[in-house]
Amino acid sequence: MNDTMDDQGIPAPEGPADIIETDYEIGQDNIETKIGPFGLDIHNPVFLISGLTVIAFVFYALALPEQAGAAFTWLFDFATKTFDWYFVGAANIFVIFCLVLVVTPVGKVRLGGADATPDYGYPGWFAMLFAAGMGIGLMFFGVLEPVYHMAVSSPLGTPSPFAEDGSLIPENVEAAKTMGLAATIFHWGLHPWAIYAVMALALALFSYNKGLPLTVRSAFYPLLGERVWGWWGHIIDVIAVFATLFGLATSLGLGAQQVNAGFNHVFGLPINATAQVLIISGITAIALISVVRGLDGGVKLLSEINMGLAALLLVFVLIVGPTMLIFTDFFVGLGAYMKELLPLSNPVGREDTAFMQGWTSFYWAWWISWSPFVGMFIARVSRGRTVREFIICVLIIPSLVCVLWMAVFGGVAIDQVLSDPGGSAVQAQVIDSYNPPLSLFAMLEGLPLSSITSTIAVILVIVFFVTSSDSGSLVIDTITAGGKVDAPVPQRVFWAVFEGAVAIVLLLSSGGLKSLQSMVISTGLLFTLVLVVMCWSIWKGLKAESRI
Template identity: 50%
Template sequence: MKNKAPSNGRQEYNTSYTVGQDNIRFLGMDILNPVFSTSAIIILAFIIATIMFPTDAKEVLLGARTWAINNFDWFFIISGNIFVLFCLALILSPMGKIRLGGSEAKSEHSTITWFSMLFAAGMGIGLMFWSVAEPVAYYTGWYGTPLNVTANTPEAVKMAMGATMFHWGLHPWAIYAVVALSLAFFAYNKGLPLTIRSAFYPLFGEKVWGVIGHCIDTLAVIATIFGLATSLGFGAQQAASGLNFLFNIPNTLTTQIVVICGVTAVAIFSVARGLEGGVKLLSNVNMVIAAVFAAFVLIVGNTGAIFGTMGTTFLGYVENIIPLGNWIGREDQTFYHGWTIFYWAWWISWSPFVGMFIARVSRGRTVREFLTAVLLVPTAVSLVWMSIFGGSALDQITNGTGSLAGGLTDASLAMFQMLESLPLTSLASFIGIVLVLVFFVTSSDSGSLVIDGITAGGKTDAPMIQRVFWAVLEGVIAIALLVGGGSEALSAIQAAAVTIGLPFTLLMLIMCVALFKGLRGDMHLYK
């Protein structure tokens, strides 16, 4: 590729590499062999070992996760703070006017559709699972309390909501934004393939097309497939718990497998239709159902208390964002390591998947518009969502209403236990189960598109069979783990994904340097 004239506000790198030049044809697929084969071998070896020795695998991998979290807690928390400050600085800097794809580039999706896709892929399913369970856990001291606040006190309400927002607000979305903006900028403004390795071109040059790049992309594929498979497995357990709670359907392995098969079937249909006909449509449906669900709880619940909780949540977040982001002299070690550092490692392990998907749907946005939408808008939406569901749960506990008043017993049931004390419980619970399942479908199909792109060397028009292959594989891995080792096997693979977050944190810091260098180099095109 030769550098193009800057008339359209973009200037491509002078690299001889072309997308797909090292790909091979295999069983009807168009794949980048070193990444595809290496990833497949590592994933297969991990899954077989985990299924054969689930207890031993869990012990070893949980040990690795504990070692990473306990010894590098400072590294995770400092890096998370850097990512937030870096994104805010770009929003305020002159670099914010740079447009992804050049000054003449047009947005491919409406703002609502764009936001729906990035939100559904980013953490929609997590908000369903933890919006009730997490505030309740912090308020009651189920597994440590943030900053050692006394559990079951008025002060614990503000701290519980503030700490929940800390884990679902600016920091995780900044993690996603760094990866997403890096990939989008180097793909759309510099003409590089839409794959993880491209973000390191300013530092490593042509070496990114060799072993260094293969290692980076392989790490991203493994983290993504492990994260998606374990989430699908745990999600099946949550959905089965909901079905048992609502319809008395036995929460058995068979039920969980049926749930996974159903989710996988819809995900296959979605990825087969592609981004426009599948993922985009489901994401829009997802957000409509979520909005109706939240509005229902707001209206039939204690509306006044919920609105009050929104203010409490905002104040709790603002007042405690610095203390919760501090790594020196922390006395709340159980909470600090068991919740915050685990979350940071988990978000970072998901960042290749979520970041690449967001990049894929963000051509035509300015850097400032992109970061505002990816960082600030989801934080505001999460604050409202957490206040509605978490606020309703804490209101029930403080008033001694419903089964949650007795404390948190099963995190997967917390949402349904909260809904049990509201009118039209069966209808609300049914909508909740549907929303959980659709969120899992959107995570699965968007994840399949991402893995397909990485293993195809950055091609976005690879054969459909490849997208279907990855969607099927996610379901097969989740079922194999449940059958072979149950929750122990799922926990083991999840621990592996979290551990991968450690080296990827370093890669993300390097990514920030490369992105700043690239953006600064393009500033002369926008004067």
Template identity: 55%
Template structure:
């Protein structure tokens, strides 16, 4: 199914359209099977690895969980400095690119026009990147830091004015410009080499200046394979966890059984909606749902601001922005920390998690950003999220912390389950049943947009970088995500999902090197673009 926006995107990029001297033809290794346009080594290898891993977890959930948890702990213990240093370097690199003359380069060439309006573009960026996280942790993360649920930032005393300030500055730090720079550098690399250099929209293309023609051989196959595996397991894990948390919300609100049966029904429903969305494509599917998401999110945000401590929230916008700017340096420092447990459990966990998701979100950002200048791209991808984070976390976090300080509801006794904090906070506001139901709907729709955008990304990689692979192939990957999530829930339960989370964190370590290499490769390409 083709629509007017998809027609604006470049179709199969022929070799003569590439400025590089390469004999690579998009889809040269592709074969057609049952209506699928398959990139031979990447598709079959990724499918085999995914199914093999799922089977191993089902058969030996405890062993798999132990191995991956040990790998995660080892990574956090020995490479915390590397994660912090790398993310800071990536942020400074993006800042340099944005303010330099490279920022004037337009993705797609001087005459390229944006494929989507600003609002739709920003909506898709957030739906694919952080929408789920904002709903999950909007109230929970500041409250957890303030009440010492799992340590406090910089080891300050809990439930003090300093703890409240750091609760917001640390939360915004975890969702601000530094992590979004991780997405930005991957997304910008892919967009530039695809739309300006005529290479396929696949992860390997970002490494052409470094690997040359070898990106079309097994080094490139391996890069794409790792991206596919990381993406589909990350999505399946989030889908499974999201189903468990949505079931908890329905149980909290309506008394619905939150057992395995409800979770499977939720996954099946989310997967069905994702399939419908990917069949309709970007304009009729992801764009439509993303716009719906933004409207619902804004309505819920406005409700919390009006129903919560309105004056304190408005004051908090400015105070928290200043605190974020003042505390970011201390929060970025890994030397001589007194809060090692909190630092590893939160900051390093977040950095590794963002990095492990960068292939998926970065490619999707690239997919929808043709026609934007690099400066416009970086301002949107890095600047806008921090403003949204300040507003969102201040509104939800301030409301929850205000209830803790006033002894209202159950939160003053401490957090029992992170996924319930939002509903426990809304319970003490007017029309709590309506607002809680809206939050559940928002959560589910965010999962749908993450699933369908992820499916489009995997679809592109496994089709050798094609932007318009057959519809059955889109359906295959969307279905695969849902089936893997169900199988893991049935066979391994929370232990299997925790193992996949640990795997995603561990995967962040090699992808950190990949991102640093992207910076070098992108700089070479940009210099070549300006020098002709």
């Protein structure tokens, strides 16, 4: 374990002063923290540009919600319909790039140098990779997506198992169910984790091995040289801030909707925008306390409890549900995913455009927006691993956890729908009325102790909500402070507040959820290009490192 620890209990990356020899030059402004007005480290233009832009965005969306909502809706439709091939093709590049790293000699490069040893053993490391893969997304989509893809979205033209009168079509049931699982796993398997792996590898390589600041611009030193400390680097970091901010805002918005739905389901509280604003405000306030006091005394403990609750809920559903069918769904879904991986990854000539544009393009943009956040976490717990070991474990372990989650929650939901066509709560909330925030609670309603499990589910979403807001503000703060992990606390407070504010104004706009999705798509457009070029820079950095 490193002696240097940050307030998350995670080894902090070695800074420039800890590196005796490095190929690269680091400007003094990227090392020293300079405290300015209001206790902010604002000498870095990234903070001023991104901070002022976000403030202006919030005021615009509040002042003109109808106009903003219409603009966001148009932006979402334009981006998904025009650039669907771009998102799908780029995600394929990330998967291929990761596989190339595994089988080529550069895979022997060790993060942290040839003599570095892992900070964590395999059990602890796997647990943290698992934690990075868990979150509001799995809680929100774990039931919704398998059922929806089975019955409505028709990936690759697979026919629905339901006739127009709502009755089952027996010859379509198995194919539709299998495709529903395969399409869901596709969105939570190798492609998203390859996106995270690229970002995490870049941050780890250039921070641990080269001693550069822990920020996105550092990954481009092999291509830009000293220009990375100038406006080229500022532009890269500003794009990373916007991508991360709107990716987090989307997650917070989804979380607020699900918490509101959970309170309605368990306690009968109304579902409306006011309640969701209060939920986001309350969660942001809790996150602010954590930002000020540090994570060890509060949210870190809550996160550990949360992971235990998530495992408990998963095991409960596995046991009281159709257990053997769930295990079967796990292997059937995994096999179908491998079989359909190439057709689902094809970016051209697709007839299932609604699925590819409305689901896949959005997901890839969302994962790309989240990549600085998740990538930084993975990088900070992966020092000492070889690139080959890093890639294999980051791709495989979390993907399998996601497959298991979808097989358990999605498999039970699908069974409820097929066992009682037209009568299950899941069908009513997902297929008939399409009410995504209630889908998880509808599935739990069909199992014993639903009031208890629904309460646990609400608690899970809330704590995922808190930790996402808190950790996200730390990541954005690190980027805007030039890679410093000890930036002033008021700066963290600023970003925590405005993450919540962005989520609120997007939910209040006339577009609602579409507004959240549109901002992820738009920021993802630019940051996708950043990640693609980053692959080239990583390759150059690894080639140089492998010759040392």
